[in-house]
Amino acid sequence: MAPALLEVDGLTKRFGGFTALNGVSLDVTPGERFGLIGPNGSGKTTLINCVSGARRPGARGDRRPGAAGPRAVTPPMAPALLEVDGLTKRFGGFTALNGVSLDVTPGERFGLIGPNGSGKTTLINCVSGALPADGGRIRFEGHDITAVPAHRRTRLGIVRSFQIPKPFTSMTVAQNLAIPLEYAAGARSDGADVAAEAMEILRTIGLESKAHTRPAGLTQIEMRKLELARAMAAKPKLLISDEAMAGLSSAEIDDILAILFRLNERGITIIMIEHIMRAVMRFSERIVVLDAGERIAEGTPDAIVRNPVVEKAYLGE
Amino acid sequence: MVLLSVVAVTVARFIERSWVGRGLAALRDNEEAAECMGVPTLRLKLFATTVSGVLLGVAGAPFPYYVTFVEPTSAFNLDYAVNALAMPMIGGTTSWVGPVIGAVLLGTAQQLATVTISSEMNLFIVGVVLVAFVVLAPEGIVGLVRRVRGR
Numbered sequence: 001m002a003p004a005l006l007e008v009d010g011l012t013k014r015f016g017g018f019t020a021l022n023g024v025s026l027d028v029t030p031g032e033r034f035g036l037i038g039p040n041g042s043g044k045t046t047l048i049n050c051v052s053g054a055r056r057p058g059a060r061g062d063r064r065p066g067a068a069g070p071r072a073v074t075p076p077m078a079p080a081l082l083e084v085d086g087l088t089k090r091f092g093g094f095t096a097l098n099g100v101s102l103d104v105t106p107g108e109r110f111g112l113i114g115p116n117g118s119g120k121t122t123l124i125n126c127v128s129g130a131l132p133a134d135g136g137r138i139r140f141e142g143h144d145i146t147a148v149p150a151h152r153r154t155r156l157g158i159v160r161s162f163q164i165p166k167p168f169t170s171m172t173v174a175q176n177l178a179i180p181l182e183y184a185a186g187a188r189s190d191g192a193d194v195a196a197e198a199m200e201i202l203r204t205i206g207l208e209s210k211a212h213t214r215p216a217g218l219t220q221i222e223m224r225k226l227e228l229a230r231a232m233a234a235k236p237k238l239l240i241s242d243e244a245m246a247g248l249s250s251a252e253i254d255d256i257l258a259i260l261f262r263l264n265e266r267g268i269t270i271i272m273i274e275h276i277m278r279a280v281m282r283f284s285e286r287i288v289v290l291d292a293g294e295r296i297a298e299g300t301p302d303a304i305v306r307n308p309v310v311e312k313a314y315l316g317e
Numbered sequence: 318m319v320l321l322s323v324v325a326v327t328v329a330r331f332i333e334r335s336w337v338g339r340g341l342a343a344l345r346d347n348e349e350a351a352e353c354m355g356v357p358t359l360r361l362k363l364f365a366t367t368v369s370g371v372l373l374g375v376a377g378a379p380f381p382y383y384v385t386f387v388e389p390t391s392a393f394n395l396d397y398a399v400n401a402l403a404m405p406m407i408g409g410t411t412s413w414v415g416p417v418i419g420a421v422l423l424g425t426a427q428q429l430a431t432v433t434i435s436s437e438m439n440l441f442i443v444g445v446v447l448v449a450f451v452v453l454a455p456e457g458i459v460g461l462v463r464r465v466r467g468r
Contacts, residue, residue, distance in 0.1 A: 128353055154355040166350035168343045170411060179343045182336050184355030234354055 003083070003103070005030040006051065013046050020046040081106040081141060081269050082127070082158070082238055088135035089122050089293075096122040098293040099136065104238065109264050110271045111284030111301070115314055118290040120273045121163060124240050128160040129153045140238070154184045157237030161227040161244055167215035173226055174198045174211040177233040184234035198233065205229045205259055221252045228259060239263060240271045245279055253279055281305065289313065318379055325372045329413040332368070341365060342411075373401070396440060403447045409459025418458050 004027040013021040021043045028034045038044050080103040089097040097119045104110045114120050125131040127138060129150030138146045145153055159180075168176050177198035202208040207225050210218060215226060224244050231239055241260065245253045257279055264270050274280045280287065281301040289297040289304060291313040297304060304310055332338045340361050343351040352358045381387045400423065408419025423443065430438045454461045 130349060130353065149357075149359075150352045151355045151357045154353060160353055162350065162353075166347045168346035168350065170342060170346050175339075179339060179351070179356065180354040183340060183357075230354065 003080075003085075004028060005032070008047070008051065011047065011050055013043075013050055021050070079105060080139075081108075082271075083139040084123070084127065084136070085139070086136035087123065087126055087133055087138065089119075089126055089131065090134050096293050097126070100290065100293070100295050101136075102288050102295065102298070104269060104271060106237075106269055107264070107267055108269050109260075109283055109285045110269070111280040111287035112271055112273045112290065113275075113277075113280055113287060113304075114290035117292075118313075119293040120290055121242060122293075123290065124160055124242055124271075124273060128158060128240065151183070154180070154234055155186070157235070158240070159184070159231045159234040159236035159238070160240035161231045161242055163243045163246065165215075165223040165227045167218075167223065167226055167230075169215055172212050172214055173202065173207060173218070173229075176215065176226060176230055177201055180230055180234035201229050201232050204262070205232070206255075221248055221255070224248065224252075224256060225259070228256070232263065236268055238269045238271065240273070242273045243275065244272075245274060245276050250278075257283060318383070321376060321379070325376075326413060326417060328368065328372065329416070333413050337361065337364065345411075399440070399443060399447075403443050405457070406447060407450050407457055409457030409461075411456060412459050415457050415459045422458075 006026075006028040008024060008026045010023045010025055011021050012019070012023055024043070024047060036044050036047070082102075082104040084100060084102045086099045086101055087097050088095070088099055100119070100123060112120050112123070122131065126133045129145075129148065129152075133146060136146075137144055140153070140156055140158060143156075145156065145158075148156070168179060171179075174195065178194050181194050181197055199208060199211060202211050205225050205228060207222060207229055210222060215223065218226060228241070228244060231241075239260075244260075245256050248256065253276060260270055260272065260283065270283075272280055272283055274283075281304075284301055287297075287299065287301055287304045288295060289307075289310050296313055297307050297310050299307065332341070340351070340356045343354065343356055344358050344361055348358055380392075384391070404419035404423050405416040406419065407423055408417065409415030423446070426442055426446070427439050430436075430442050450457060456463070
């Protein structure tokens with residue numbers, strides 16, 4: 001599953017009326033010994049010139065990585081927003097994650113499921129930076145963020161909500177939102193702006209009537225909404241929703257789902273971790289299944305439902 | 318010394334009302350959530366420790382002039398450490414007024430006790446009051462007032 005080091009996709013090069021390369025595609029994986037042969041004048045050197053940047057490819061040529069200049073041959077190349085590559089996490093002798101890899105593309109609704117204790121929350125903790133990874137790499141928008149502290153990842157755009165709501169209890173709901181607005185979204189202008197923006201977010205999520213109460217006075221669903229509202233206030237590019245619906249009634253689940261769909265329409269990529277199959281299956285475009293710290297399946301919701309390996313993980317043999 | 322306390326209280330008040338103070342409040346409520354909301358928790362903790370250390374250190378400078386006689390057992394006495402903890406605990410730890418109220422009350426009570434009962438009663442009073450506040454009003458006097466007002 002290693003992503004390609006170099007991907008050439010439909011590369012075309014013309015010299016006047018002569019077409020030297022006509023939609024050539026090839027992949028080179030990291031560490032590979034790759035041969036390129038062909039008769040004289042078949043376009044080998046032209047291809048190399050285009051890849052190294054000595055020649056510009058023709059109009060519809062698309063060559064990654066690096067559109068400019070020679071020697072632009074390092075990853076990132078895939079259009080993935082988040083790339084998790086061989087992530088490993090141990091707690092003492094227990095391996096919670098064993099070389100898990102996954103890609104999330106921009107704008108995607110991504111589901112992450114698995115039985116209890118399969119490592120979903122650990123994976124999220126590693127991605128959000130709450131736990132350091134023991135092995136593997138995490139890349140966000142092409143940048144390696146494996147060693148970046150959690151608060152900086154939030155500023156980059158990776159925001160997560162917590163399975164068990166963790167509100168700031170001494171503050172009102174609106175003040176709860178002011179923290180990520182100030183710290184993550186960079187709204188350092190005090191007072192009115194922050195308050196207005198907090199109210200705006202609360203309105204979209206349907207919590208504005210509670211803006212000036214403390215979290216202790218909220219119901220369970222309002223608490224979940226506060227979690228989401230606070231995550232929204234951090235202006236995420238990637239929102240990780242860790243079991244935002246556990247323990248809610250089906251009407252409340254629909255409520256939260258509608259909010260998440262609306263966020264996704266605004267261009268926020270969403271990773272949903274959930275046990276409520278009805279919700280994940282309806283929401284996700286693509287699902288990855290974890291079991292005992294390993295990735296056992298990936299596919300569309302329909303394919304996952306019919307996957308015998310997934311069935312075995314959940315129900316046993 | 319009056320000037321020093323005014324400076325210390327001003328600094329506390331200024332921090333509380335700034336974005337740093339709001340970050341510290343978030344950090345106090347829930348460190349993990351604060352970090353995930355973009356608050357640089359480690360940096361803020363270091364900042365808080367440094368500022369507290371500086372203020373306490375500065376407070377130590379006029380100390381020899383005040384007591385006129387310094388020797389290890391009295392200067393490193395537990396009294397000072399316990400008092401420094403007890404004052405904010407009694408007044409309230411969530412606001413800049415808390416330690417001020419605590420300091421005034423506790424200081425006065427101690428002076429009264431020294432004059433009327435005996436100097437040995439000092440620590441005893443601090444202990445009893447501290448335990449009472451931790452059990453009955455963990456948020457201190459400020460917290461008590463807020464609770465009464467909130468009803």
